[in-house]
Amino acid sequence: MFTLHSFEEIKENERSVIERLNYQSLILMENAANSCCNFILNLLDGNIADVKPLWMQEAIKTKLEKAIESFLTNKSIAFLIGSSNNGADGIAIARKIALRLKNKVEVNILLLNDAKTDERKYQEHLLRNLKLENVNFFKFEEKVEDRFIKVFESPFIIDCITGIGLKAPLSESFTEKLTTIESNIKNDAFIISVDLPSGLCLKSEKILSSDVTLMLGELKQEFFLSELRKYSKTYVKLDIDLPFENQINLPQKQAINFYLLEMNDAFKILCKREFFTNKGNFGKTYVFANSLGTLGAAILAALTAFKTGIGYIYIVLPEEYELELKARYPNIITIGYNIKRLEDLYKTLLDSFKGKNENISALIGSGFGLKDDLFFEILEFLFKNRIKTVIDGDGLNIIANNFEKFQSINRLSNSSFIFTPHIAEFSRIYDSFLKNHDLPRSSNEKCNIEKCISIVENTPDCSILLKDYISAFVCKEDVYINEGCFDGYAKAGTGDFIAGLLSGFLANLTIKQSGALTLIMQDQLAFLIKSKKISSYSIKSEDLIELLDEVFSRLEYRNN
Incomplete structure (x- = not known):
C-alpha cells in the first residue's frame, strides 16, 4: 500500500527537508535527473518492467516498439521545458542523456518561457556552457517555424513543462x-511526462497526455483521480533519495x-482457512430480489458472493420465483416471501440470522426493481437488526428519489452500509x-472523491465504493484507490x-477490509485477463466469476 500525497504535502515536505537538513535543492534535482535518465535509457532498450499497471504494459510496449523503430x-529526443523547476529537471535530464550518449543522439530542447526560478536558470546556464555538439536549444514561438519543427518530429518527447508546480x-x-x-506532435511519438503530465489539474482546460509518467519520489494523489488518470496510460515511481517527513505542518492538512x-x-x-473449521464459521450473505425481469442481476451477485468463501449464500425473492431458482442453483438457499405478509419473511430471516450478526451481510438493489415502499421496508428491517448492508443498482436510484426517507431510516439505526454506485x-x-x-x-465540482467524502462525513455509518475505470473506496478515515485502467468492466x-464480491467479503471482514479487498x-x-489474452470486448460477468478461482488460488498460495 502506497500513501498518496497531495501537491501541497509534497511541496511542504520538500521545503521542510531542505530547511531542516540543509538539503540543497540542486542535489534533489541531480538525484531526480539520474533516476529519469536511467529509466529513459532502459526504455530505449525496450525495457518496461517497472511500468504500472502491469496489464497496460502490452499496449505501451507496442507503441514503444514503433518509437524505437523510428x-x-x-x-x-526532444524536451519540452517550462519556466520553473520542472523545466530545470528536464534540462538536467537532457544534460545527462547528452553526456552519456554523446554523439549517438541529438537532444533538442524547446524552451516555452524564460526562466523564473534560480534552479531553472542554473541548469540552462550549465548546459549552454558545456557547448555540447549534440544539444540544440529552441525558443517557442506562436507560429511553428521550420527551424524548430524537428522538435516535434522526435520519436521520444519528454514533457517537463509544469510538473506539480501548477498552482x-x-x-x-x-x-x-x-x-x-x-x-x-506526431501520433506515434512516445511521450514521457516528468513528475506529472503538464497542465494536470482538475480546473485545467488543457492537459498534455503522455504514455508514461515518471513520478519523482512520492506518488501524487491528484494523478490517481479518475478524472485525471486518463491523461497518462502508465506510470513509474522513481526514487530521488528524498525522505518524507511524518510530521509536516500544513495550514489545512487533509x-x-x-x-x-x-x-x-x-x-x-x-485469513488462512484452517482444515478443522466448518461452513458455519464463514458467515452468511443475503441477496434481496424482487423483479423477475432483472432477477439475473441478483443471481450474478449471489454466485459471486459465494466464491468469496462465505459459508452460506441466500437469495430472498418473491415466492412465485423460488421453485425454479432452487432447481437451477442448488448452492443458493432461497427464502421466498409474499409481499402482503412481510412479517412472515422477517420471522424467517430472524431465525436464519442465528449467530453473530457481524458475520452476516446483505445486498439489496441489484435487480430489485423500483418498488420504493418494499425497498425501504426491507432496508429498515436490515438496519434495525444491524446487518452490514451493500446498497446497489435500483436501491441507489430509489434513495436518490427520496433521500429524506432514507435519512430518517438511517438515523434510527446504528447499522453500517455501503453505497456502490x-x-x-x-x-x-x-x-x-x-x-x-x-x-x-463542493468547491471542486469535478472531483467525485471529494463529493463522496462529503456524503460519508454527513451520513452516519456510510461508506462508498465508487465504480469507475479507477475505483475508489471512501470511508470515514481513509480513501483507497486501485490501479484501474481496465475497460473490461464497462459492461x-x-x-x-x-x-x-463486496457483500461476500463483508460477511467475514470489516467494512474497510472488504472495500480494500474488492478493489484489489x-x-x-484485470491482470489475469490481460495475461491470458482474453479480449475485453468479449469478457462477461460469468467469466469474471470463473476467474476468481485462479485469483484466490494465487493469493492462497502466496499466503501459505
Missing part, C-alpha cells in the same frame, strides 16, 4: 501553447488519508444528498459482480 533513423489553472495564452504543441492498493495488501486481509448513479445520489442537507456544492452485469480483486482480475 529512433533508428531519427536519433533524437492555478493554466492561463489562456499558455493553454494555447499546449494546444499548439499537442497538434504538432483529515482523510489516501492510499493506492497493491496485491500484497490482500495477504494482510485474507457507478458515476451516473452517484451523480443522482449526490444531488439528492445536497438538497436534503441544504449544503453548498452490463459487472456492477452486480462487484457488489456481490478488480486489479488482479
